[in-house]
Amino acid sequence: MSLSGENRSFTTSRRGVLVGGAALGAAAVATGLPLAATAQGAGRRRSGDPFTLGVASGEPDQNSVVLWTRLATDPLAEDGLGGMSGTVEVEWEIALDERFTRIVRRGTERTGADAGYAVHAEVAGLKPGWEYFYRFRTGTHVSPAGRTRTAPPPGVLGSGLAMSFASCSQYEHGYFTAYRHLAADEPDLVLHLGDYIYEYKADSYVSPDGNVRDHRGPETETLANYRQRHAQYRTDPDLQAAHAVAPWLVVPDDHEVDNNWAGDVYEKPEIPQPNFIERRANAFRAYYENMPLRRSQLPQGSHIRLYRTVRWGSLANFHMLDTRQYRDDQACGDGWKVCEDAENPARTLTGPEQEAWLAEQFRRSRARWDVLGQQVFFARRVNGSGAVSMDSWDGYQGSQERVTRSWLDAGVRNPVVLTGDVHTHWANELKADYADPDSPVVGTELVTTSITSGGNGADSDPADDPNLALNPHIKFRNNQRGYVRTRITRDELRADFRVLDRVTEPGSPVRTRASFVVADRRPGLTEVTPR
Template sequence: MGVGREVTRRSFLVAGIGAAALGAAPRAGAGARPADPFTLGVASGDPGHRGFVLWTRLAPRPLNDDGLGGMPRRDVTVEWVLARDERFRRVERRGTVVARAASAHSVHVELGGLDPGREYWYRFRAQGHVSPAGRTRTAPSPGAYGGPLRMAFASCSQYEHGYFTAYRRLAEDDPDLVLHLGDYLYEYAPNVYVAGDMNVRHHAGPETVTLANYRQRHAQYKTDPDLRAAHAAAPWLVVWDDHELDNNWAGYVPEIPDPPAPQPDMRARRAAAFRAYYENMPLRRSAIPRGPAMRLHRRVRWGRLAAFHMLDTRQYRHDQACGDGFKECPEAYLPGRTILGPEQERWLAEGFRRSEARWDLLGQQAFFGQRDADESVRKVTNMDAWDGYAACRDRVARSWMRGGVRNAVVLTGDVHAHWAGELKLDYDDPSAPSIGTELVTTSITSGGDGADSDPAEQPMLWINPHLRFHNNQRGYVLTRITKEAISAEFRVVPAVTRPGAPAHTKARFVIADRDPRLHLEYLRPYTGPALRSDAAVIRDTIARETDRP
């Protein structure tokens, strides 16, 4: 092509080549037409070696209280086009799809029959307007490794707590694939969940409990230009955590079983949240919800290089033991407790048994490895994480060992801080061999600016020697996956309460093939203030993971 990949991609992101037309757009003054319906941008997702899903939703007035985005209550025809180049000179496919009023005028174009392992560009046209363009790609052929995979993963973007600068920096880091591991949005009414002294932005509408509420909230988040840029940069694999529905929900149990104000029952609220989630995400038809149920766990293969096992740790779990939060709780170790549900546990074990991938990666929401917050013989762990379902964690770890998984890597969100650790069967024995690795991304904004952390002065690392790294700034994780190794960069931005901050790498670890240990390659020196007491640091860690103040 005569232009390097990096130059081409950055010119696409910065200059917005995607604004070029599907066809000649009407000239100014040529006649009245509706307002631009593409305020929510475009997205793609769930890539296979022969295709992917293209997504958009029409919403000229995205914050309307009825959740319908200012669209008429009738179906609208939308044109789409897929090309092999960003200037759309080599069109691969084109067609039309109906954006149905009953689905909030969202569209999902599920394509197949494409070439493996290549980039494509796409866009839409409706009501005289052309959408921005997005870039997507297919996975390599099932028997091929393909080149290095640049995969980024992120979690926890509370709109009120800051600007989504980290999404913009993620897009500029040129990923081939993005995993979003939950808390894509937050359900709270304005100023219920406050970071620091005050929130820098505000939610539209009340706490989300109805379909109209959830549709409006999804639309508000996608009005953010940095989030739209991240969606347009690469295909996404998405799974939810709790805030897409209700803080710390478990199965059919809400956070507050008997709320003070009348609300829909949990089945109705689940159905509303799941429907809005599907409407607003680039998911395949297999994920279409059926009332209060939605099949979100799935497996996505990236040739022979990687298998992504995307998990749902909310819909099928038992209720949290001993209440939420960090507790000393014998109930957490009962053998029958599960965070996945029996069917998903069996599905995951079978996937491990059949896997031929070099790397098996679990995309999921809750901290997997043990984190004990007490220096004494007591064990104080987080009941909302896998620590509250210890027997299930043991079953999953043993299933990847029995299945002969070559390299097991758990990718985690939820906790609003970067962590990295090695996984064990026996966390009480420091000499026990490592059987896998966990990489945890911090939040995009949740918790506000945060602060730099000195890894050498972290009591949670002393208490849990299998944990190797912690940092409390905002950001995401960028990985480079090859046959030989995974390199993981913990990317951070210094502030989110003001827009436009740069990003830098706080730490970089390498996981070598067949070596389930973390090898530190780079660590940026600590630049923060003098440290506080060990007890204060632990209290802050616990408080950060209790979303409702």
Template sequence: MDLTRRSLLIGAAGLPLASRTTGDPFTLGVASGDPTADGIVLWTRLAPRPLADGGLGGMPDRDVDVEWQLAEDERFTRVVRSGTATARPSWAHSVHVEPAGLRPGREYFYRFRTGGHLSPTGRTRTAPAPGTAPDLAFGVVSCSNYEHGYFTAYRRLADQQPDLVLHLGDYIYEYGPGGYENSTGTIVRSHTEHRCQTLAQFRLRHAQYKTDPDLRALHALAPWIAVNDDHEVENDWAGAHPGTSGRPHFTQRKIAGYRAYYEHMPLRRSALPRGSGIRLHRRLAWGDLATFHVLDTRQFRDEQPCDDGLRAGCAARLAPGRTLVGSAQRAWLAAGLRASRTRWNMLAQQIFMAQHDYHLGPGKEVVVDTWDGYTADRDRVLGDIAASGARNPVVLTGDIHCHYASDLLADFDDLDSRRIGVELVTTSVTSDGDGYDTPAALAAELAENPHIAYADQRRGFIAARLTPTELRADFHTLPYVTKRHAPSTVAASFTVADGTHRLSRSAVPGRRAPQAAAAGAPRRS
């Protein structure tokens, strides 16, 4: 069912009026997330002036009661849960509600009200019940830089009517105005003042991103499973090691970045930040069809070797003791995979897992901010996946600003080695601007990396459909993001049949077989 403008505004009837406030406090929209078979997270944040100085959205410095409703129909004639939440200034007047006892596999509608103002209506759904395995349509997105373009990819994904959205990091970028120059030097719209370092600055930046109507539309359409990467704090940070801003005040930046991330995302109370940390690795089941194992590849990693970036001859990346996910998270993942009885096991994480050699010929040149910088940990995790017996492992990845489809091998230098699973990498929503469509170096890149079946440096998203017998992934691309209203087209499609651990290219109806973009170092930053 489409959430039209009319349906979003339907019916304040049934909600008692309270004293009215000045200015619509629901400018940042509504969102839902982390669905279970009997529950969901509902989110909003009160901000009548979202870009007001101080990062509090123009709200008074006092607690505000917010009523909420969850219904089985968009007219709210069958309300099944309701209540009042307190929006506190200490948490930027954000609201996280976790209604429980819901029916599995059901579509629900929700809304908020305060001070005589009614929020837009959001649509959400619970996960299916154990023992059932209905088909799942889901989208995968990553890397949305406000300055580099319009968030049209979010709108085009919403057009696909997904049941679930996975956001794999870089939801915001922390740079000051013009601080991250893309390949064309084009700034479409400017960031709020200052590089994000304080809580107020991070709150302003999140609010600015949520002023984008296409982002709000995708949030309101379906529940999200979200996890951060580096730019929600700062570029290229790793565990206790700062990124490009340097060490002074790094811990304070992490505290501020994580607090603002929680305040603006539909996360459960289990993710409430504590000190400079936040619990984001988690596991969500979708009936007997799939388990989503969500990984955190930032908080527990060792520092990137060899001064980060694209490097050749970096022996440090091969050190056996280096870790990306940390021993505790790796043990958590291995245990979850061993216990899984679902048909598909989706590992939602941030950075390119497959080996990617950018050097043509003997020797290797790799990006050490990916799993290539942590080869021993990659071997351990792939070994854990293989040993677990978990059915149909699929790694879902963001970060790299390119589409990729890869097979995951026990030994990437030996095509005859054991096939562990597949990796689907989504390109960016906007980061690095319009992107490229230059296929000249495709043959050389894929010959150097024969386990990689597809690459494309344009902007877009992945729209996937999961059934008990097959995963189909459509790689959507947009011709531009520096102008509004771009269409999206399916540039390539791949399927994975149950039990095969192997990608198969599928025809795109009505189109010639697409060609991937040119090789070369990725522009992620």
């Protein structure tokens, strides 16, 4: 059962357990052991069931992983507490097999209103590079089962890592079918790069195709608001399937708090919002409660430490960045501008401490691939008037250049930037000097489209796409919804840009619109036949 890529054959029953809708709970079967003894009928969600928000895991290292659930018998309760009261004991167990006949760890956690009835179990003492199954119990109720895994040990390259990444799931704009397809791909690891929820009240952000379902509650500002909104998203069975199939690494972008916020500055500073710092604290607390994060990431008031490196043996380092909390305000009033201040080297997107931390991670890296999991467009991107986005790295060109220089100075073997935010698929070659067409390619950026945000979108013809003509280092763009599926090996990183024709109706099929390969020690993109 090694998880370094050697164990990739999964049974039909496993697929049914992990992506089979109501069957998500079917793995909880009686085995005669204490927790399992109450699991008969666990595939049926009974009245008063507190496991309506599913299960998740995350932050894997070679010996441990975080297991998550959140209790809610009434997920959309306006007080954000999901119909729960008092203090609740929740048992968890983790096993080597999906039938839970070989249980290796179990424990009990307490949760209550102060934690939003969330459970975070940090399970240690696990084998490196191994597949596990887990579930929870309270009273007579047993949760759906999830699959997780630990990272390989240092020094191990293994035969490969299946990693998918996603971003931007506006609940009102469509159905989360892309999450269901991501789960069906059975990745080893999932990265979510922000805009996991959206803060707007119903119908204040309408897609070009119209909204197909509504947010519950007002625009999120209070802790109860954010808890309710996270719970609404978590009730979606397709999202639950994606969480249950593999461990996740997560970073927020702006909509988990407020659109285009920057540091201590909210979206529209011309409209007084004296409670913004309190609002940010509420958002961070709810984000922590609803994500499989470690106790070390527990927010302190309006601050949460989310930048970190997660190592996958010697194959890959995942440097997860925070591009909101420490940035200067957007230059020139935000938007797309020709703006001299965007070139000011003193301006920062990451803040000096995070930037120095990242440079040190690059210097210490011995990984085959160094992957930046982050939120906003990294490559230079100009429009027909020569303007660039003030909300992206282009609006902070000093940061953009310093981070690029830091991986070059450190001799990083294969730098790859992963990006969300823009609701469109892109594949970009990163340049040492974007003003010089002959400047060498020094890295690669893969940008995922949205899960739903923006509605159905439409396919794009590269021959007629002005973005590619104006920016020759951009090799691909597509405006359909979906996600990116990758396979990382010692020799190459392959990226499949997965798309759906429609998200305004459930159940749209998925296909690979384009595929690219990044070869070891050869930054840049080679298009290959999709599969």
